[in-house]
Amino acid sequence: MIEASSKTWFGHPRGLTILFMTEMWEMFSYYGMRSLLIYYMTKELLFAQEQSSYIYGAYTAFAYFTPIFGGVIADRWLGKRRAVIVGGSVMAAGHFMMTFEPLFFPALATIAFGNGLFLPSLPSQINDLYKSDDPRRGWAYNVYYVGINVGGFLAPLVCGTLGELYGWHWGFGAAGIGMTAGLLIYIWGGKYLPDQARSKAVERPTPSAPGNFRSTLLVLIGIGIAVTIFRGAYEQVGNTVALWADEGVNRTAGAMTIPMTWFQS
Numbered sequence: 700m701i702e703a704s705s706k707t708w709f710g711h712p713r714g715l716t717i718l719f720m721t722e723m724w725e726m727f728s729y730y731g732m733r734s735l736l737i738y739y740m741t742k743e744l745l746f747a748q749e750q751s752s753y754i755y756g757a758y759t760a761f762a763y764f765t766p767i768f769g770g771v772i773a774d775r776w777l778g779k780r781r782a783v784i785v786g787g788s789v790m791a792a793g794h795f796m797m798t799f800e801p802l803f804f805p806a807l808a809t810i811a812f813g814n815g816l817f818l819p820s821l822p823s824q825i826n827d828l829y830k831s832d833d834p835r836r837g838w839a840y841n842v843y844y845v846g847i848n849v850g851g852f853l854a855p856l857v858c859g860t861l862g863e864l865y866g867w868h869w870g871f872g873a874a875g876i877g878m879t880a881g882l883l884i885y886i887w888g889g890k891y892l893p894d895q896a897r898s899k900a901v902e903r904p905t906p907s908a909p910g911n912f913r914s915t916l917l918v919l920i921g922i923g924i925a926v927t928i929f930r931g932a933y934e935q936v937g938n939t940v941a942l943w944a945d946e947g948v949n950r951t952a953g954a955m956t957i958p959m960t961w962f963q964s
Contacts (some may be wrong), residue, residue, distance in 0.1 A: 714888070718824060728874040735960065752938050756854060763814075764815075779824055789813030796809060797874070937963060
């Protein structure tokens, strides 16, 4: 862990800005590709709606499942920083692969695998920027989450518009550029981030009482159920809700037709 530096940006350690910008561009790439995915399958690849929705659901489920293993790999072998760099590089490659139609399925798998390393390893570095008693640490997560929302908001407006109006592959390419931008910011700003070098000895947690273990397990199961229900509904924004926005909404506003991808912002 490193101590909070006296030199700050916006009242927080400089590393928080690096994490903020990295996550913003990663979300830009993820949601930019997602805003086009169901339309690309139904309109370009001419998959049936039910098949497209099944593929979309399998992809998003896999993308949220791989971090379980990615976090273990980062903790035990790679370290957080290398996991972010490797995961981000793999994700960027997957987004660029999406610009080639024959690589569609390998591209989805590549993005999901990269996300497994990237997703748990970036936000877990926030704690390491502060002392344990620093009152700014809780607020730092709010700041970080703003980056998630900014990236997710801009993605359909940029990637969606490019893909919808100028060609699907332009939108996918823009998502790849966004991921690359986030990765370069992270590498450049590494000097402001905690040292993530792995020690040779792996720290082992102190065994807890059986009662505490059961209580913790029940809490985790409850959280898992709640998050699963939430994500099952939330991810429809890029699936059935996106299809409804295209077919069931009057998108005419004067002389302008609002792009269908914009509704995901």
